[in-house]
Amino acid sequence: MPGQSFPPERAIGRGADWYRGDCHVHSVHSDGELTPDQLAHRARDAGLDFIATTEHNSAEGHGAWGSLARDDFLIVLGEEVTTRTGHWLALGIRPGQVVDWNYRAGDGLIDQFLNQVHEAGGLCVAAHPHAPYPSGDFMYPFSGFDVVEVWNGLWTSDRPWNADNEAALAEWGRSLAVDIRTTGTWRPAMGNSDTHLEGQLGIPHTVVFAEELSTRAILDGIRSGRSWVAESAAVEVSFTAGVEGRSAGVGEQLATLGRPVAVQARVRGVPSATVSFRTDRGTVARESLPSHGTGIAQWRTTAEDSVFVRAEVRHPSGYVAALTNPIILT
The missing domain is CATH 2.60.40.10 (Immunoglobulins)
Structure with missing residues (x-):
């Protein structure tokens, strides 16, 4: 797109290693208060190796991130798909790709949009399943999604954990046991800050084992469950x-x-x-x-x-x- 610079899909990184990243981040290009430049600097200060830009129902900000990537800092393109009955993250989508959001649970439409993300090589994350606001409660089944965001930091600025995250963790734990026993497959958990304001970035974040610091390798690590969640880089x-x-x-x-x-x-x-x-x-x-x-x-x-x-x-x-x-x- 003219006048835009998209980030590269691969950084030099450290080779096969554990990488820390926050995959739910908003800037001034949707409803966040920080610019991409400010977020990139805050991410480095927080000890992160990568972040994903996930504006609400928009790819408008994708082209603002190209100059902010570094040899040791990866930027993943994404979107928070804010539907009428739950939000989800489309991670690793194509530059400028917008995933439709105008549907709800029960109308049979969501699968086609999950498929669009998967066809682009991306990852679909059920976001904050018990968020305490209209449309925040996740009313879709987890089937079809690759990962569940069991820890969301948006509403925990005065404390590192809340009852909504506790409920999401318990729900995921129950599904984990059922899925492994019945199908032998399972859906990993992750944690993200859902940054909108100053001081939120990286609280929490996901620590991923990846073969390299690239979008494909990071998403592969998250998809396979080779990851854990930390409240900060001190942990x-x-x-x-x-x-x-x-x-x-x-x-x-x-x-x-x-x-x-x-x-x-x-x-x-x-x-x-x-x-x-x-x-x-x-x-x-x-x-x-x-x-x-x-x-x-x-x-x-x-x-x-x-x-x-x-x-x-x-x-x-x-x-x-x-x-x-x-x-x-x-």
């Missing part, structure tokens, strides 16, 4: 499951061959945290970590007892500081 979590010299990380599958499995979460940056391990049987173990904010929580299980295991890290207040996607046990 570090390493989550693994191992059996007889073999191990798997978040989003991976571990063949146990009927042997006991050692589960471990290494946590940094959350003073006096409580780590809970959750499976298809609900919460199965909790462990308190030291006041200095660094520690290891461990637990043992079997594939017979646990179809999957995931971890949550909470502050003493009960607010979530980090949560992971599952490790699947077979």
Whole structure:
């Protein structure tokens, strides 16, 4: 488009590594208060490696981001599709592509627009399923969507967590257990800030393992569940499951061959945290970590007892500081 500069789809990055990013961001091109330039600088200050621009029902801002990309900073093009009965994120769409929003649950239209995003190589995210405002409640089934945004930061400026996020996390956790048991497939979780105002960017964000810092690799990592959610870049979590010299990380599958499995979460940056391990049987173990904010929580299980295991890290207040996607046990 004349006069516009779109960001490249690949940055040099660090090769195969864990990358931090916020995939739900608004600028002055819709209803945010910050310019793309301000957002890019805030993202770097927040320790992010990538962000996605997701203006409401518009691609108007896509061409404002090209000059803001860097060798170590990726910008993903997207849209927040604000329908009449729920919002969703179209991530990785083509420059200038606009996804239609004028429909509602029950009219049979949404699948064609999900297909449009998938045909462009993009990712469809069910956004803030229990947002406390008209059209914010997500009334579509999760089927057809690739990912669920279980942690949205827009309404948590005075605290890192709220009841709407708690409800979204619980709903996703229930669907996770049902999906894995019945179909063997599952839908990952992610967290984003939904930035509109100063001070929101990166709270929370998603930490993704990607083969490179590119739109395709980042979306592949999110789609596969090789990711976890952090309230800030100060929080570090390493989550693994191992059996007889073999191990798997978040989003991976571990063949146990009927042997006991050692589960471990290494946590940094959350003073006096409580780590809970959750499976298809609900919460199965909790462990308190030291006041200095660094520690290891461990637990043992079997594939017979646990179809999957995931971890949550909470502050003493009960607010979530980090949560992971599952490790699947077979």
